[in-house]
Amino acid sequence: MRNLFLFIFKYHAFLLFLVLEIVSFGLIVRHNHFQRASFINSSQAFVGYLYNEANEWKEYIDLKQVNDSLMSENARLMAEMEAAKSVLERDVQDGKFVFGNDTTVIDTLAKVTAVATPSVIDTTNTNDTNIANKGEQIIADSIFHFIGAKVINNSTNRANNFLTINKGSRHGVAREMGIIGQNGVVGVVKDVSENFATIISLLHRSMRVSAKIKRNNFVGSLRWEGTRPDRAVLNDIPKHVHVEKGDTILTSGYSSFFPQNVLIGVVIDEPRSDQGSNFYKIDIALSTNFNSIQYVYVVDYIRKEEKKELEEKTQNE
Amino acid sequence: MSRTVTANIIRFIGLLLFQTLILNQVELHGVVNPYIYPLFILLLPFETPKWALLFLGFAMGISIDFFTNTPGLHAAASVLIAYLRPVVLRLNKPISGYESFHQPNIGSLGFNWFVFYAGVCITIHHFALFFLESYSFSYFFYTLTKVVASTIMSLIIVIIYQYLFYSKR
Incomplete structure (x- = not known):
């Protein structure tokens, strides 16, 4: 027992270092689960x-x-x-x-x-x-109901970006509501306090948006590549689909975050096609300028719960 | 003693607010994200016990995390430099050793000493921070560019800060 105390005393700095790092890493790992609520956020x-x-x-x-x-x-x-x-x-x-x-x-x-x-x-x-x-x-x-809000904090240059808005649970904002700006999709609500809410920006690596090509209604999954704040990539579009530079990309309405037909961006380049893959990777210029975003609308989808329940029921069968 | 404590509390709050409300709001360039809050840990007096360094490092990091929605990220990086600070100080010991009146700043130990000390600590901090932030090595060179560019920028700001507050008396 005495030796144990001596050991702890001798290496107390290293042990404390380990404990604090484990706590920090625990928080990081927990947080990297998409949509997991956390006490540590700027809606506090x-x-x-x-x-x-x-x-x-x-x-x-x-x-x-x-x-x-x-x-x-x-x-x-x-x-x-x-x-x-x-x-x-x-x-x-x-x-x-x-x-x-x-x-x-x-x-x-x-x-x-x-x-x-x-x-x-x-x-x-x-x-x-x-x-x-x-x-x-x-x-x-x-x-769909809309709640207007002002962006009070924003970033575009991190690997995972967030926004803070000045509306919270008191104004009817709740988790997992979509956020759209004047020029299209912005993000999804992550945490809510009484007067504020934090938003997972579209510029977040675990963010996925169900998107479709306006011309032919083919649906793919849009994600951010983690570097430029004005670009994203549309995946899962099969190679037989005709895609042209300049095509408009809209939300599909499949997820309950966003209504149908909200603008996301336009195709900026000829679609990339990797050998051995049946799907295109399409570069999209985002229509929202995330650097100057000021006002946004929180999308409240009235039938979200009903849809979710039904979908879960179907999946579980 | 109490004067030192007060000065450090003020520095803690000052750096926290400067970092989150001003520096983080300035979009310089995608790869330049300076972080100067580690200066709080760097400037703690020599006689600060190791456990206090670690706790203060954690406190600083987690406070930043509240503002940036990144639980654990800044805490992990600043606990790391709080732990490595004594090692860097030992490596960087002046030939005559540290005197009791010395403080770890530019006014007390000179430009070269400080740039080495701050340079090593900030590089370690930024390296840990940006790679933890990207959570993978798949953007290795992009992240590395971020580390280098941001470290240089942070170091410049830290040196300006030092000349503003610690001009030789």
């Missing part, structure tokens, strides 16, 4: 508060740029809304539009999928207010 109230404060003065510098980008987003949404309205109006006049048709109503309105209870619009009553009311109802009944 104090850290979030500091990031928020530090962000306040930075805001003023970027104010003009932010205004411009919000303005152009508004303009784009307004154009989409007008287009959607006119299509809706025409369909209503033709008497062929039925609420509750589970397919996407209008291509440009893909984010707002109508799932209202079936009710044919009365063709005799087709004034603007009716359509506006119906529009509101579409939004209320839509299976």
Whole structure:
């Protein structure tokens, strides 16, 4: 016993070193499991508060740029809304539009999928207010809700990048919700505190996004290669598929993180094909500029739990 | 004694906030990610016991981890240099040995001494940090470029810091 104490005393520094390193490595390994919650994260109230404060003065510098980008987003949404309205109006006049048709109503309105209870619009009553009311109802009944948030911390140059936003459980943000920005996919919520949330950026090596080629709807898996913050790679597209430089890549809607048809990026180069593989590796230029990201939307998919339960049940059988 | 403790507490908080709220926000270039918080461990007095070095190293690292969403990563790297600090100090001993009035900084032991000491420690720290961060050797040369570029940048900032706070009195 005495020898044991002597041993511990003599090598206390080395033993303590080992203990602390084992603790650290334990944390690293645990954390590398995708989506595992951890106490150590920047959504912690104090850290979030500091990031928020530090962000306040930075805001003023970027104010003009932010205004411009919000303005152009508004303009784009307004154009989409007008287009959607006119299509809706025409369909209503033709008497062929039925609420509750589970397919996407209008291509440009893909984010707002109508799932209202079936009710044919009365063709005799087709004034603007009716359509506006119906529009509101579409939004209320839509299976995707959006929560606007401000990015208060962000990185793009690490092997695994994260963002912190200023909305948390109090505002309805929960784990595993998707995050999209003005120009497309940004990431997935990892940890949530009362007022803040941390986001796994698309620029994270264990992040996978189910993506499709707009031209032909072939679905592959998109991942970040770990170096350039403006590039990603689309895998699992079979070699017989025709892919061209400039093709648009959208979300497939298979995962419950993102709605269908959210922009991810464009094909930047001729697809690479390795010998002995039946699949292409396609280089994608990401549409989101992760260096200047300011405002994002948290995607709340109302039927996520239901979908997950059903899928798990099927898998277990 | 209490003055030293206060100075180190202030340095701990100062370096933590500078690292996370300012340095980490500056996007210099993809491969240049300077980390100067190890300076806290480097500047602890010579007589600091080994166990205290280790605990303080862990505390510094885990505090950074809270900000960067990387549990254990910075803790592992800074515990490593806290453990190796006495070894580097022994290797770098001046011919006449360390005197009781010496402090491990530029003002007390000179430019050459400090650059060797800080250079070795920061290289070890960055090497451990970036390879643990990439969690694999599959991007070996990219990660190595990161280590070299960031070490040079960190060392420059650390030396500027030293001249700001420890000009020869």
